[in-house]
Amino acid sequence: TTSGTGDTGGEAAGDGAGLKIGYISLGDSIPFVKLVSDNIKLEVEASGAEFFFCDSQLDAAKALACAQTFKTQGVDGIINFQVDEKAAASICAAGPDVPVVAVDIHQLPCEKVFVGADNKTAGQIAGEALGNYFKDNFNCEYDAFVSMEQPAAGQVNLDRTGGAVDGFESVCGAIPADKKRSVDGGGTIDGGLTSFGDTLTALTGATRIAVVSLNDDMLLGSFAAADAQGRSDQVYGVAQGADPSSFDNIQNDPNWVGDTAYFPEHYGELAVPSIIALIKGESVPANVFTKHVFINADNFSEYYG
Amino acid sequence: MTVQLDTPIDPVEDRKPTRSRRRIPETAVLAAVLLALAIFFSTQSQFYLTPNNLLNILVSASVIGIIAAPGTLLLVAGQFDLSVGSGAAFIGVVMAWGTAQWGIPTGVVLAIVAGLLIGLVNGVAVTVLGINALITTLAMLAILRGLGQVLAGGQTLLLPGFNDLGNARPFFNVPIPVLVFAAVVIITALVMKFTVFGRSMYAIGANPIAARLAGIRTKTAIFGGFLLSGAAVVIGGLILVSQLGAASPNAASGLELSVVTAVILGGASLAGGRGTIVGTLLGVLILGTLNNGLTLMNINSFWQDVARGVLLLAAVGFDQLRLRLTGDK
Amino acid sequence: MTVQLDTPIDPVEDRKPTRSRRRIPETAVLAAVLLALAIFFSTQSQFYLTPNNLLNILVSASVIGIIAAPGTLLLVAGQFDLSVGSGAAFIGVVMAWGTAQWGIPTGVVLAIVAGLLIGLVNGVAVTVLGINALITTLAMLAILRGLGQVLAGGQTLLLPGFNDLGNARPFFNVPIPVLVFAAVVIITALVMKFTVFGRSMYAIGANPIAARLAGIRTKTAIFGGFLLSGAAVVIGGLILVSQLGAASPNAASGLELSVVTAVILGGASLAGGRGTIVGTLLGVLILGTLNNGLTLMNINSFWQDVARGVLLLAAVGFDQLRLRLTGDK
C-alpha cells in the first residue's frame, strides 16, 4: 500500500532492541483502533523492542490500571491512546516516569509527542467536502443535516462531529436549527441502522439529506437504513476513518461523498520511531500529524491502490 | 425452597383472587400503555402514525422480538440467555466470513451450525454441568464477542448480495423481518400454550422439583429452550447482517438487556412459571415505540435516556396500580 | 410460591445432608480457584507476584468491591441494583459539577445527597410501588446515564484538588481505596452476620412470606438495602472521580454486570437467601486477577474476552464438581 503519511525518516528496524514499550489501546473492539493497534504492535516488534499491550476499552479508569501495570512491568516508554483527555493527568501520575507518545488524544502533562490525527481538523475536512458537494450540486440547498454521533466516546465525538459541522458551515453557512439533528448511533453499524431509520421517518418529505458521521460503521448503518426505505438517493454522507469496510462505498456509491482518511494502518510507523527516539533521549518533533486526506472515488486508487 | 425472586414482598398480592385479576388481564394494561404512548407520540410528531413509520417500528423491533420469543420460554422456566447479543453479532460475522470464502449457501450453513453450537454449549453447561444460567450465558457473551472479533480481525466485514432477507417485501409491502417476527411470535405462542414442551417449561419454572417428580424431563426441556434460543439468534443475526449488508462483531451489543427488559415488562416473572408471548410482544413494541417516538421528537439523546427510563418505570408502575385497584387489598 | 430460579433441577441434591456439604465450604473452592489462577499467572509473568502488582489488583478491584458489598446484601434478599454503574458515573459528575460551582465540600455534600436520592428512588419504586427490582434499576440506569450526560453537557468535567481519596497512601503504602474496600467488606460482613437487619435480609430472600409472617419489616429492610447500595455508589463514585481527577458521564459502564458476576460467582443465589461477603470478596478478586493476569500475559484483547469467559465457566464448573464429589449423588 502507498503510505498516506509523512515519512518521519526515524528509527529503522532493530533500533528498539532491549527496550520495553507499552501501548494503551483506546479499545480494540473499534475497527479504527484495531488497525492502529495492529500497526503499532507490528512496528514495535519489528524494531526489536518488547511490546506490552493493554486495552482500556474506552474507559479512563481502565487506562489508569493499564498505566499502573506498565509501571510494574517497568516499561521504558508508553504509547497512550486513551479516551479521556481530562483524565490524562491522573493517568500520567499513575504510570511510570517515562516518555509518553499520545495518539489522537492529548495526554498532558506527560505527553512528549502527539502522533496521529487532529480529530477536529479531520472532522472539518469531511464537513467541508460535504459542503462543497452540496454547493456544487445543489447550491447549498438541503432539507436536513444529520450528525451521527457516539456520545459515549466523549471528546473524540465532540471533536470529530463538531469539526464536521464547522466544516460544512464554513462552505454552506450556518445550519438552521430546524434542519439539524444530532443522533446517537452508539458508534455501531446496527445503532446507525435503527437510529437513522427512525430519523429518516422524521424527515419524511426531505429529499436532500446531508449526513456526517463520526465513523464508517454508523454511515454504513445509515445507508442501509436509507436503502431499506428506498430512499438511498436522498442521503449524501461523509464519514471519517476510511476503514476497509468503507472502500466499496467510497468507490462505487455516488451518495457516499467520501471519507477523511486517518491511515490508522500507518500510525505505528509514526508513533514507534518517536517513542524509541524519546527513550533514547533524542530530540523529536512535538507533533507528528498524519495527513488528513479526503478520499473519494476520484482519488481512492491514489491512496489505496 | 419456598422462594421467589421478584415477588411480593407483600404476600397479599398472592391472595388476590384470580377472577378479579382476569377481569383486567395484564396484557390489556400493557396494550393500554402502548396505546397511550402511540397517542402521545402521534400528537408530538405528524409522522408517527404513518404506515411507513409503523412498519419502521416493527422492522426495528423484529430482531429483538424474534430473540425474545424463546427468551420468554426460557424465563418462564426460570432460565436466562444473556449470550444472545454477542451471539447475533457472532452469527453475522460467521455468515460474512463464510460467505467470503465459500459463498452464501455455505455461509448460511455455517451460521446455522454456529447458532446451534451456541445453544448446545449453553444447554450442556446449564443442564449437564449444572452451572447457573446467568453465569453460563454471561461467560458465553464474553466468549462470543471475543471470537467474533477474532474471526473478523476487529473489522466490519462487508456482505454483499445477501440483502433480501432483511429488505425484501414479498407481501403487501411488508418486509421479511416483520413476517418472520410474526411467524416466530405465533409459533412460540402456540408452542407455549398448546404443546407438552411449552407446558413443561411453565411447570419447571413454577417448581423444578415437582416437575421432575411429575415425570417431566426437565433437563431435556431446558436444553431444548437453549437450542431454540440459539436458533432464534441465527435468524436474528442473519436478518441483522442482511439489513446492514455488513457484519460487525460489535453489533447487537446490549441486545440481551433489551430482550430481558421486554420479557419482564411483558409480565414474565424472574422466578419462573409466569409469562406469555403476547405480553412479551407488547413489551417489545413498547420499547420499540419509545425509541422511535423519542427519535421522531428530535429529543437530545441524553434526555432520550432519561425519558426511556422514566417511561419504563411509568409503564410498570401503571401495571402495579391496576393490581391495587382490582385487587382487594 | 415454591419457586426457585437457579435451582436444582435435581431434587436429590437437596436431600444431601448439610454436614457433608459443609465439609468443603464454597468459599474454600473459590479460594482454591483464586490460588490456582495466581499460581498460573505467576508462572506466566514475572511481574504478577510483585507487591506492587498485587496492590494494583486491589486498587482496580476496590470500586467494584465496595459496590458489590451491599450488592450481596441485596441479592441475598432476592433484589438487584443494576443502576450502580451509571450511578457511580453520575455521582462523579455531580461532584465535579458541584465543586466547580461551590467548592469541594459542597460537591461532596451534593454527591452524598445524590447517592441517597438514588437509593431512595430505587427503594420507593421497589417497596412502595412494588415494581420489580430489575426493571426499576434498569430504568434508573438509563435515567442516571442521561442525567449525567445532561449535567456534564456530554463532556468530561475536570475535578482538580480532589486526588487524595483515590491516591493517598496513609498506612504502609496502602492506597485509600484499598483501605476503604477492606473497611466496607468487613463492616458489611459483620452487618450480614451479626445484625438483625442482616439476618432479616437472608430471611426475606429465603422466603419473603415467612419473613413477613415472622414480623420482619420486609419493606423497611429492603429499602435499607437500596439506601446502602446508594451509599456505596457514592463512595465508589467519589473514589473513581478522585483517581481520575475528572468525571466522565460515561464512566463505569458495565460495572453493574461485573458486580452481579462477582456476587454470583461468590456463591450468592439469584433466588435469595444464600451468599456471603467472603464469597463476594473472592469473586471480586478472581475477576480482578483475571483482568490483570491476562493483561500481564500480553494477550490480545479479543482473546482476553474469550479467556475471561472460559475461566469464569471453569471456576463455576469447578465448584459444581466439588458439589458432586462431596455430595452423595
Place this chain on the structure above:
Amino acid sequence: MSQLTLALRDISKSFGGVEVLHKVNLDALGGEVLALLGENGAGKSTLVKILAGDYVPDGGEVIVDDVSAPSLNPRTARKLGIRMIHQEFQDAGALTVAENISLGRWPTTGGIVSWRNLKRRAVDVLTQLGVDIDPGALVSSLRVGERQVVEIARALADDAKLLILDEPTAALSQQEVDRLFEWVRRLRDRGVCVVYITHRLDEVFELADRVQVLRNGNVALTAPTSDVTRRQLVEAMVGRDIGEVSRPVGAGAGAHGEPMITIDNLHVDNQVAGLSLTVRKGEVVCLYGKLGSGTTQVAEVCFGIRKPTGGTLDIAGTAGFPSAPTAAIRRGVGYLPPDRKREGAFMSRSVVENLSVASWGKLAVGGLFITSGMEKTAYARWSSKLGIKSADPANQQIAQLSGGNQQKVMLARWLERSSNPLVLVEPTRGVDVGARQEIYSAIRALAAEGHAVLVVTSDYEEAVQLSDRVVVMQRGQQVAELDGNDVTAQNLTIAAGG
C-alpha cells in the same frame, strides 16, 4: 403472665367475589384449647389467618382484650403474643434450623446477634420436643416431618399468649404428637390460649376443652368437648353420617395377582436395613412407621429419587432400580410425594394443569399437542369422585385451594395416569374425615381393578382402614408384617415402638 382474649365478631371474607366466611364468630380465651374443625375448604385456615393478622377481613371486627383492633397485621399480632403454625409451611429453606426457630426475633446482646444463644435456644426447644435434628442443618435438607417439627419449635420457643396450630400433626409420628400435646397442655395451664385445627377427631377429645365446627364458612356448632360426641362432630362437619372405623370390606381376602413391586433385602445408607416386601396386583400394602423410620426412603427408591446401597427391586416383572423418576414412570410407577408444596404442587399454575401434568404425554395428540380442554376433561374425571372443590379449575391457581383439596389434586394426578403400581406417601395428609373415606374407596377401587398400591403412612388408622397387609418399620428395620384381623391400631402402635 397476662392472658389474652381474642374475639372475632361477624367476620366475613371473600376471595374473588366468592364469600368463604359468612359472619363467623369465634372466641379465644386464655387457658383453653379450642379445637376448630371442618371439612376441607370450610374456611378454617382463612379464619385463623384473620386472627393472626395475615388476612384483613372484609367485614366484622377483631376484638383484642375487649378493644376493637382494626389494623391487625402480622407484626402487631406478633407483638400481642399471637403465634401461628401455618398449614402450608412458612419456613426459610436456605437458612439453618436454629435460625428458623428464631426467625424474626434473633437473640441479641447490645444489638449484636448472639449465635451462641441462637443455637442454645434451638437445642433447648428441640431437646424438649425430643427430636434429633441438627440445629446447624439447612431446613431445605430436612424431611417434611422434620420441617413440621421445626415449625412447631419456632412457635414454642417463644412466649406465646395465643397459639394457633393449623394441622400441626399431619406429618408427625405418634410419639411427637404426644410430646406436642404435653407441651400444649402445659402452655394452656400457664394461661395460654390455643386454637387447634385438625382432621383427627381423637385428638380433639384428647386435647380440646371446647370445639367449634365450621361448615361452608358458617359456624355449625360450638360446644364444650365434653358435651359432644364424635358422631355429632362428624355430622356437624359433613352434614351426614359416616361409617365406623373399620377394616375395608374384603381386605386381605383371596389371592392377588402377580407381583408389581418386589423389594428384596433393601438397604439405603443407614436409613433402611434389609427391607423385603411384595405388592401384588389387586392389593393395598401399607408400609407403616413413625417419622424417620425409613418408610419414605423405601418409597423414594421405588420412584428413582434415591439410590439404594444394596438389595434388589423388581417392578412389574422387570428387575432393577429405576435411575430417575422418568424411568420409574416409564415402568408404570406413580408417586405421591409427602411434601406437597415442595415436591408436588405447581402453586402458580392452574388446578387442571396440576392434575393432568403427569398425563400430558398420554392426553396430548401425538404425545405433543395439548389444550386446556383435554385437561378439563381429565379434571372432570376425578373432581366428583374425590370431591375436589375448585371454583374455576381451569384458571384458579392451585395455591388458592384449601390444603385438603390440593392434596386431592395431587392424588388425582396419578390416578389420572392410571399408574400401576402406585406408591402413595401419606395420601390423606390434611384431608377431612369425609373426603378421606372417598379417597380410601377410590384407592380400594383401583386395587380391585388390578392396581398394586403401596401406601407409606405414619397414621395407623389409615393403615387399618385402607390396607390388605401392613409392613411395619422401626429405625430402618422391618419389624412386623400384619394381615387380616391382626391389623389393628393396637398391634400397629406396639410394633412401631409406641
